[in-house]
Structure formats: C-alpha cells, structure tokens
Amino acid sequence: MRLLCRANPSLRHNPYLVRRHVYTTTTTTTTTELPLFSSAWLTPKPAPSVHLHLLDRAPFVPRLRHPSSSSCIPRAATGDIIQDAGAAAALIAGAYGLVFIFDFLTQRNLIPQSLSRKLVHILSGLLFMVSWPIFSTSTEARYFASLVPFVNCSRLVIYGLSLASDEGLIKSVTREGKPEYFFSFLSHHFQSIWIHLFVIVQILLVILLRYFHACRELLRGPLYYVLVLILCALVFWRESPVGVISLAMMCGGDGIADIIGRRFGSSKLPYNQQKSWAGSISMFVFGFLISIGMLYYYSVLFEFWFLAHCPVFFSPFLRLVL
Numbered sequence: 037m038r039l040l041c042r043a044n045p046s047l048r049h050n051p052y053l054v055r056r057h058v059y060t061t062t063t064t065t066t067t068t069e070l071p072l073f074s075s076a077w078l079t080p081k082p083a084p085s086v087h088l089h090l091l092d093r094a095p096f097v098p099r100l101r102h103p104s105s106s107s108c109i110p111r112a113a114t115g116d117i118i119q120d121a122g123a124a125a126a127l128i129a130g131a132y133g134l135v136f137i138f139d140f141l142t143q144r145n146l147i148p149q150s151l152s153r154k155l156v157h158i159l160s161g162l163l164f165m166v167s168w169p170i171f172s173t174s175t176e177a178r179y180f181a182s183l184v185p186f187v188n189c190s191r192l193v194i195y196g197l198s199l200a201s202d203e204g205l206i207k208s209v210t211r212e213g214k215p216e217y218f219f220s221f222l223s224h225h226f227q228s229i230w231i232h233l234f235v236i237v238q239i240l241l242v243i244l245l246r247y248f249h250a251c252r253e254l255l256r257g258p259l260y261y262v263l264v265l266i267l268c269a270l271v272f273w274r275e276s277p278v279g280v281i282s283l284a285m286m287c288g289g290d291g292i293a294d295i296i297g298r299r300f301g302s303s304k305l306p307y308n309q310q311k312s313w314a315g316s317i318s319m320f321v322f323g324f325l326i327s328i329g330m331l332y333y334y335s336v337l338f339e340f341w342f343l344a345h346c347p348v349f350f351s352p353f354l355r356l357v358l
C-alpha cells in the first residue's frame with residue numbers, strides 16, 4: 037500500500053485509503069491525516085464539540101454539517117437514512133437473487149454444485165464490497181450495509197439449525213447439502229457499542245450452536261464467510277484498505293484457488309495433500325490482482341468526484357495522456 041501511495045500520490049488523499057478528518061471551527065480549519073497502517077485506524081472518531089463540525093469525507097457529494105444545525109452530534113439526515121435503507125433492501129434482494137440464479141443453474145445441471153458454491157463464494161462478497169459506494173456518507177451507513185450479511189447470517193442459522201428449510205440456499209452454498217458438525221471462535225478489535233453488542237450476540241450464538249452440536253455445513257464455511265463480511269463492513273468499511281484487501285483475498289483469492297486447484301492441482305503441497313501448488317499460487321496471484329483492482333475501483337470513484345469538483349489535471353485519465 038505504501039508503494040501504491042508512492043507511485044500515485046493522489047491515493048494518499050483518497051478517502052478510502054486514508055482516514056482524513058476535517059474539522060471546521062468558526063475561525064480555523066484543521067486537517068489530520070493518520071499513517072496508513074496506524075492503529076488509530078481503529079480508534080473511534082473524536083466526538084465533535086460544540087464548535088466542531090464534521091465534514092464528511094464524501095467521495096461523491098461532500099456535505100458540510102452546518103454550525104447552525106440544532107444538534108451538535110452528527111446524525112444521519114432523513115435522506116441518508118432513506119438512501120441507506122434502500123441500498124440495504126436492494127442488496128438483500130440481490131443476495132436472494134444471486135442464490136436463486138445459482139440454484140437454478142445447478143438444478144438444470146448447467147454447472148456442477150462445487151462450482152456453483154465457489155461462484156457464490158466469489159461473487160457475493162465482491163459484489164457486496166463493490167456496492168458499498170451506493171450507501172450514503174453518513175456514519176450510520178456501515179450499519180445499514182452490515183444488515184445485508186446479517187440477514188444472510190440469520191438465514192444460515194435458521195436453516196442450519198433446521199428451524200426452517202431452504203433447499204435453494206443449501207444447494208447453492210454447501211458441498212452436497214449434507215449436515216456437518218460445527219465449531220467456531222470469534223475475537224477481534226471493535227470500536228463502538230453496537231459492534232460490542234454484535235460480538236456479544238455472535239459469541240452467545242456460537243456457544244448456543246456448540247451446545248446443540250449437530251449443525252449443518254451452512255453453519256461452518258458460509259457462516260464464517262458472512263461473519264467476516266459483517267466484521268469488515270462494521271470495522272473497516274470504506275475507510276481502510278484492510279477490509280477491502282481482506283475481502284478480496286477471502287472472496288476472490290480463496291474462491292479462485294478452488295477453481296484452479298481442482299483443475300490443475302495435480303502437484304500437492306508437501307505438508308497438505310488437500311491443497312495444490314496451482315491452487316495456492318493462484319490464491320496469492322488472483323487475491324493480489326483483485327485487491328489492486330478493488331483499491332483502484334475506489335480510487336477511481338474518488339477521482340471522478342475530484343474531477344467534478346477540482347481542476348481537470350487531477351483526473352487519472354488525463355494524467356495518462358498529459
């Protein structure tokens with residue numbers, strides 16, 4: 037990432053890569069940039085005082101919270117809430133659609149179940165991450181976004197515990213739709229009361245599932261997967277490359293390792309006969325390429341915004357030809 041920033045200095049000012057707080061007072065404006073991998077990435081944003089007003093780091097539409105606003109605590113505007121709720125609803129529908137499409141393709145024997153599962157694995161996380169910019173720039177946006185994997189998490193738990201049945205989901209995201217045993221753990225860094233609550237709920241859930249001890253495969257890989265999506269959305273969101281790179285590696289790299297490894301993985305790793313050189317190498321190569329692609333996607337989005345509001349020579353496209 038440091039290399040990326042050195043190669044393209046404008047990335048340093050990218051809101052997706054660099055946490056950048058801008059505070060305006062009645063007399064002064066202060067800008068603070070944190071080092072790319074500082075632990076301060078995870079620290080809570082300082083609470084605005086009576087004289088401080090947060091300027092959203094908006095990639096698309098920058099908005100200044102007016103000093104004249106009745107409340108000094110930044111709250112999501114109604115427009116933001118409608119936008120975020122709409123985006124979350126659209127993505128939840130999209131997730132149902134994705135599972136439905138791959139179930140349909142598997143039912144028709146157009147693709148094998150193992151490929152269907154890996155394509156759902158690759159596409160759902162990457163599409164989820166690609167769609168983050170449709171959420172508003174309010175501080176609450178990440179909570180709305182994390183509703184999408186949370187709804188899917190609930191589906192997995194409900195069907196995994198056999199409280200209800202959804203053959204389409206089971207066929208699209210499991211190996212053979214057969215029950216398996218479950219075990220798990222969860223521990224991470226968190227920054228707000230909501231995230232603490234989320235972790236407590238998840239830990240209780242894990243204890244409950246361990247107690248029942250007879251859970252389906254839905255409660256292993258797919259459950260870990262959606263938990264990581266929730267975690268990355270809540271903790272890193274669009275503000276840090278850590279979440280983007282983690283999801284690119286988990287969704288893209290790991291999914292492609294399976295597809296390549298199964299086809300060209302005759303030469304196995306010496307310490308693990310389940311994994312091949314072809315699979316492991318493609319995990320790193322494709323994971324790296326997808327990470328770069330995702331970071332570039334976010335940097336280009338920001339530059340488009342910049343292009344609309346700043347002198348044209350900041351455009352990456354014009355920079356290419358100048």
Ligand SMILES: Nc1ccn([C@@H]2O[C@H](COP(=O)(O)OP(=O)(O)OP(=O)(O)O)[C@@H](O)[C@H]2O)c(=O)n1
Pocket residue numbers: 150211257290293294295296297298301310311312313314315316317319
């Ligand atoms: N580094 C890797 C990773 C995966 N694979 C191939 O992909 C398959 C699935 O690997 P993995 O994704 O780790 O397994 P799971 O998704 O946990 O389960 P499943 O094997 O049922 O897909 C392996 O059996 C192997 O053929 C590989 O060759 N090399």
Ligand SMILES: C/C(=C\CO)CCC[C@H](C)CCC[C@H](C)CCCC(C)C
Pocket residue numbers: 127128130131134153154156157159160161163164167184185186188208209210257258261262265
């Ligand atoms: C098969 C999977 C993991 C095991 O290797 C992936 C399980 C995926 C979930 C059941 C569905 C997740 C949906 C995403 C949270 C949102 C996708 C949104 C998008 C717009 C399609």
